[in-house]
Amino acid sequence: MRPIPIALRKQLAVDPYMAKCQYRGCGKQDVEWNHAILYCGRQLNTWYAIIPLCTYHHRGNFGTIWPEVKAWCELEAIKRSNREIEKDCPRVNWEQRKVYLEKITSK
DSSP, X not given: OOOOOHHHXXXXXXXXXXXXXXXXXXXXXXXXXXXXXXXXXXXXXXXXXXXXXXXXXXXXXXXXXXXXXXXXXXXXXXXXXXXXXXXXXXXXXXXXHHHHHHHHHOO
């Protein structure tokens, strides 16, 4: 796990979006912040790449994140980025990745 910088932590702490689990309307208050985007083998530390999840959705699969939750979080982070991710991480075709994730998470 990559630590979240203090300045980013303060920014996220005041955001109401980060106060409850966002996975498909769960809404539980016991949140952990999940790094949803991996780029060049590292977790991306930006405001849009961190998604709040409850303990069950973040560590409910014997201590790891469920595969369907991981895919959904990555899709959510791509949507939240408002194309900013294309500037931050130019080596990935994010539009193609978004279409793929929409296809596998719609089931």
